[in-house]
Amino acid sequence: MNLSFKTGDELILFLILVILVIFAIVILFVVFGIFRTLKQVDAQRSGKVIEAFSFNAWWKGLTGAVPLEKEEVILLNHNYDGIRELDNHLPPWWKYLFYATIVFSVIYMLDYHVWASSPLQEEEYTQEVAVAQKQIEEFQAKNANSIDEKTVKLLASDAKVVAKGKEIFTGKCVACHGAAGEGGVGPNLTDEYWLHGGTINDIFKTIKNGVPEKGMIAWKATLKPNEIQDVANYIVSIKGTNPPNAKAPQGDKVAADSTATK
Ligand code: HEC
Secondary structure (H helix, E strand, O other): OOOOOHHHHHHHHHHHHHEEEHHHHHHHHHHHHHHHHHHHHHHHHHOOOOOOOOOHHHHHHHHOOOOHHHHHHEEOOEEOOOOOOOOOOOOOOHHHHHHHHHHHHHHHHHHHHHOOOOOHHHHHHHHHHHHOOOOHHHHHHHHHOOOOOOOOOOOOOOOOHHHHHHHHHHOOOOHHHHOOOOOOOOOOOOOEEEOOOOOHHHHHHHHHHHHHHHHOOOOOOOHHHHHHHHHHHHHHOOOOOOOOOOOOOEEEEOHHHOOOOO
């Protein structure tokens, strides 16, 4: 059981549950007491004496064990090379437990499958994932603005980041850089030549601040920092893909391994 309460309401619900359980136990004892009294009255009427409650008698009732001296009664007729078998009944405690599981199963079925008042595992999982997703979004929204050209991360091998970056690229960049980054108005982004540097930090900076005098827009007003990070990683990921109709190289050649973060 997970006993970490996130809200006061949960704590109150739990306390109510505890009180209900205690209440049920008390009622059980009261009913048991009434039952015993009735039995005593009945015994007195018919002249029998009923012994006071004894733990031993109660325990014996629960285990249903037959005393050694009465074993003859339950001894079976078989005799396997001298090994003989007793016909013991299932112990009552075991049977009570079994009955309890039947009662439990009825309550369980009504709760989960008939009234559907508690979520099934899969539903519970989806709910928790939804909550976690919301927390992730809130966290990212809070932290998105803290990414800049110095803290941008190289995540080009993260398929999710690249997919998001590709989406942004397709929506906002293809007009000038080509559908596959092969270049057009803007330079080829898949070759090893860069006008403004080819590290993830350089690429982030170029996208963020743009090169307005040369026709490359500053995207910081349109894209959130984490979106710039995504699209920068997408650009890193398409390096060396040699798309058709590639624009001739512009700028300086940047060694392949310098794409890594500083
Ligand atoms: C209106 C056309 C246009 C659009 C739209 C555009 N770019 Fe550019 N981009 C350019 C031009 C032109 C350059 C070259 C600037 C220069 O000559 O210095 C450039 C340069 C770049 C560079 C630097 C390349 C290098 O060699 O250093 C990167 C990176 C880049 N763009 C990414 C993007 C991304 C990402 C988007 C979409 C969010 C985008 N661009 C949208 C026109 C555009």
